[in-house]
Amino acid sequence: MCGSIAIVRSPFETEAVAKSALxxxxxxxxxxxxxxxxxxGAIGHCRLALRDHNGGAQPVTLSDGRKLAFVGELYNDGKLRRLLELQGARFSSASDTETLAAAIERWGGETWSKLDGMFAMMLLSAHGDSVHLISDKYGVKPIFYSQTVSTSAAASQPSSLLSCGAVQKAHAVALLHYLRTSQVCLNTQTVLSDVKLMSPGSVVTLFGESANQVRWSASPFQSESLGPCDQSASKLRYLLSEAVYRQSSADSPVGVFLSGGLDSSILAALLQxxxxxxxxxxxxxLAGDTDDLDYSKLVSERIKSEHVELVVSPEEFFKSMRELIAERALPLSLPNEVLIYELSKRARDSVKAILSGEGADELFGGxxxxxxxxxxxxxxxxFIQRYRNVSSWFSLADLEESLSDPxxxxxxxxxxxxxxxxLLRDARPDSFLRTLLFRDHFRHLLLRLDGSAMAGSIEGRVPFTDPDVVHFAIGLPEAALMPAFGLEKPLLRKAADGLLPATILRRPKRAFNASLSILFTSNVGQRELNSALQQPLICKLFRKEKLEQILNEDFESQVFHRTWLICSLGLWNELCGVSEIC
Incomplete structure (x- = not known):
């Protein structure tokens, strides 16, 4: 995994800006x-080498003078190479970047649909006056971009765009959407006024002061239903094992982030x-909430893995929370991001990539x-109104009453x-929930995994985004996804039968956990919250008396979701200088 930047225009000197952004x-x-x-213009790349350690340096220059920077992994690299060799291509390294460059030169814009993998590509024109940005089908690897009167640039994370001249101001509409949903972007608009996030499966062209976006990939959830469940479980197990095999291909060790839940446990068992x-x-x-470790240890003992456990204190948590916000220049959505970051820093001493279970809930009825x-x-x-109501952390009534400017x-x-x-325009009515979970909710899960793992120098791979697995899942009838015996994801549980201990197969869904009550009742949590409350952004956003009421209600109920978002925004202001709203 890697990071990349591309600059077409900047209000500052290009060489200095490019070096700072990279x-x-x-x-x-x-x-x-x-x-x-x-x-x-300029294009830059920094590398986390998982394949062909001696080759694969980027950016690369194509025969027509364009420059390519590629972030991600091609899981069908071998197949593509054989096709290209039949068309006369010759390769001097084992790097999938060389494969991609040859594919672009021969197939042009038809290349993207031939790729099985996660990718974020930047193609700078020969004269450096425009750049094409290409995102993978599901948005596993993000590209952020800024297109203003003075700036045209793209990067793997927003902090680089601030170095390129993007203004450090909060976008009012996206900011309120964040408070309502904990999502750092609304469609393509991020909470930073000058920064946008590419849509999955799209191509964005930055040229002059314009940005043009087109889709290269059709949206999912338009397939017909497959066969009966008793046949589908064995097929699902086969497809997942194939996906795990492809996505564990590397010249460096690949591990698994193991929560002890069903999704990560089946990936670990199949990888073994x-x-x-x-x-x-x-x-x-998190210290004081370690029950999940018992389940992950149980799976580890079953599959005989070399298992590492990490317990994070509140002091360590908030230290890493600050590091992560400063690194990405975005507020955090969930406390689990900090735990993934902490675990990535620990894991990078022994692996360079991990498999993670994102996508299983959205695809298989979680x-x-x-x-x-x-x-x-x-x-x-x-449906949309109810969907947002049940997934909101701040209610509309809370926001209307508490905002200084509603x-x-x-x-x-x-x-x-x-x-x-x-997103629902072409969806079947009986799949509205799955459609929004996969097209809306899922992309934010992927964004959080990428930001947290890459900040710790670990590549996160997501086998549940394998095209064959997704195609299988979206064709399942709704009846195959209904809970069985009170447990969600019955088909996935059946596919895991015989691989995992019965305790795991019967365990209800629970993700990597970080108890907000432990965090905000700790001394360090109180100090960090008080620091956040003093920041100009928080003072401008909220009416003081209503803000105090919200915090008191959260402490009385010990449900700290709203407190978390307020604290995260305040630290974002303090660490990244985002105090103005526009």
């Missing part, structure tokens, strides 16, 4: 870096089967407890409704 990505690529200048070498697994918990609360009988506007709230709600409505 330096901000150092944790993503500690094994080497490169910069190429072309006309007024398809790769006989000793498997390394990693688990993390959120059916929400279905009864959002059911709308095909009325998608009502005027942008209506725009935030309407913009979000329009965006979700577009």
């Amino acid at each position: 330096d901000r990505l150092a944790s993503r690529g500690p094994d080497g870096s490169g910069l190429i200048f072309s006309g007024s 089967m398809v790769r006989p070498a000793p498997l390394k697994t990693f688990a993390v918990a 959120y059916h407890r929400l279905l009864a609360r959002v059911r709308s009988d095909g009325d998608w506007p009502l 005027a942008p709230l209506l725009a935030a709600v309407q913009t979000d409704a329009d965006y979700l409505g577009e």
